[in-house]
Amino acid sequence: MAGPSHPHAMAPSRPGKTRTAPPQMPASWWSHPRIRTYLLFDATGIVYLLLGLVALRVVWAIGSGPDVWDATMASLKSPVYVAFHVLGLAAVIFVGVRFFRFFPKSQPPRIGPAKPPPQPVILALLYVAWIGLTLLFAAILAGGIF
Amino acid sequence: MSQSRDANPKKKTLVITRFDPDTDEVPKTQEYEIPVHADWKVLDAVNFIKDEVDATISHRWSCRMAVCGSCGMMVDGEPKLTCKTALSDYGDRVTIEPLANFPVVRDLVVELEGFMEKFQRVKPWVIRAKEEAGRPGGPRKSEKGTYVQSPAELAEFKQFSMCINCMLCYAACPVVANEPEFLGPAAIALGHRYNLDSRDQGQDERNQVFRGEGSVFSCSFANECSEVCPKGVDPAAAVNQAKFGAVIDWATSFVVPRGGAGSEGGE
Numbered sequence: 001m002a003g004p005s006h007p008h009a010m011a012p013s014r015p016g017k018t019r020t021a022p023p024q025m026p027a028s029w030w031s032h033p034r035i036r037t038y039l040l041f042d043a044t045g046i047v048y049l050l051l052g053l054v055a056l057r058v059v060w061a062i063g064s065g066p067d068v069w070d071a072t073m074a075s076l077k078s079p080v081y082v083a084f085h086v087l088g089l090a091a092v093i094f095v096g097v098r099f100f101r102f103f104p105k106s107q108p109p110r111i112g113p114a115k116p117p118p119q120p121v122i123l124a125l126l127y128v129a130w131i132g133l134t135l136l137f138a139a140i141l142a143g144g145i146f
Numbered sequence: 147m148s149q150s151r152d153a154n155p156k157k158k159t160l161v162i163t164r165f166d167p168d169t170d171e172v173p174k175t176q177e178y179e180i181p182v183h184a185d186w187k188v189l190d191a192v193n194f195i196k197d198e199v200d201a202t203i204s205h206r207w208s209c210r211m212a213v214c215g216s217c218g219m220m221v222d223g224e225p226k227l228t229c230k231t232a233l234s235d236y237g238d239r240v241t242i243e244p245l246a247n248f249p250v251v252r253d254l255v256v257e258l259e260g261f262m263e264k265f266q267r268v269k270p271w272v273i274r275a276k277e278e279a280g281r282p283g284g285p286r287k288s289e290k291g292t293y294v295q296s297p298a299e300l301a302e303f304k305q306f307s308m309c310i311n312c313m314l315c316y317a318a319c320p321v322v323a324n325e326p327e328f329l330g331p332a333a334i335a336l337g338h339r340y341n342l343d344s345r346d347q348g349q350d351e352r353n354q355v356f357r358g359e360g361s362v363f364s365c366s367f368a369n370e371c372s373e374v375c376p377k378g379v380d381p382a383a384a385v386n387q388a389k390f391g392a393v394i395d396w397a398t399s400f401v402v403p404r405g406g407a408g409s410e411g412g413e
Contacts, residue, residue, distance in 0.1 A: 005246065006323060006324050008326040009248070009322060009323055009326050010248045010257070010322065010330075011249055011260050012260045012262075013260075013263060016257065019167040020251055020257050021172060022249060023246065023248050023323075024246060024247075025246045025247065025323055026224075026241075026243060028223040029246070031223075032223070032224065034373060035320075038368045038369075038370070102386070105380065106383065106386030106390060107390070108387045108391060109303075110302065111390075111394070
């Protein structure tokens with residue numbers, strides 16, 4: 001045992017008569033592949049935060065005139081930004097695939113009188129919607145629509 | 147205990163957590179090198195040490211067939227039901243610790259009272275409204291007065307009723323480790339099991355518990371509880387279905403009057 005859990009994890013509301021040792025987590029809790037995947041999933045939040053800041057920078061550039069806008073667009077073509085967006089894409093795909101893997105089982109067996117479709121159907125619908133929306137937004141951003 | 151079957155039993159070292167509340171400030175470890183047999187479960191090895199090497203070790207066990215849920219321990223850092231975990235799956239040095247995220251009473255024995263309190267909060271029993279007669283949509287009764295349930299209705303919750311309260315899911319859950327108020331996987335799974343029961347009318351009460359302190363929404367869907375569950379209950383599915391139910395219940399509470407069914411019965 002090494003890493004501490006919260007000192008009151010799973011503690012009773014009133015202490016018992018016997019003194020207890022505080023709850024612990026295994027020293028190697030972080031090294032299990034499943035836990036590492038989960039930590040990676042959590043860490044993608046940092047990538048989204050940075051993507052949000054880039055989006056804010058672009059919004060700020062819109063209101064700052066054509067020169068600032070052109071400079072901002074030029075800077076987004078730098079290798080660093082391109083690499084960062086590739087990282088962002090990888091993070092989105094990773095989280096999407098993980099979320100879609102778990103989402104079907106979070107559907108209750110029935111919602112009122114209605115039953116949700118079988119889990120493989122839900123999974124297929126999620127992927128169809130994801131790919132469809134991606135293509136739609138790509139077409140809009142490429143100027144194909146509007 | 148299976149003994150004397152192998153002519154030359156292999157030796158393994160078990161590193162076991164020791165804690166005596168009368169003398170120890172913090173838990174320590176003690177190593178035992180013992181002869182092990184090929185068909186031993188981890189529990190067999192701990193029992194061998196208790197019986198033949200060091201009688202002062204404290205641990206819980208009972209049925210030895212993965213039904214009672216007593217013998218959960220951390221084996222090489224992962225929560226395991228030791229009576230169904232083959233010792234041969236591990237190396238020559240195996241670490242045995244008390245379940246993570248629980249206060250330790252002694253050696254491998256953890257404090258269960260906190261779990262029992264969470265367990266009771268979800269009202270794990272069939273709740274019936276006081277007014278039974280002529281209630282539309284209520285469960286059907288047989289001529290003997292028992293409630294009738296179809297196989298399809300049973301199938302909706304049977305998976306979640308298979309929980310043996312071994313608490314491995316609590317030892318695996320990263321939210322339990324950090325949020326003492328969180329109801330936790332097994333308690334929510336059991337509450338959800340009764341919410342899905344066609345005989346039950348206590349969904350309103352339980353959904354209030356699910357939305358209250360230590361709510362189902364603390365779950366970050368790490369899915370670790372389902373990964374370690376030895377009975378295939380899939381508590382992560384129950385917790386996240388309970389989220390869905392709690393949201394629907396909260397939304398419909400604005401348009402559908404509450405009270406009556408389940409609000410006075412059961413306890």
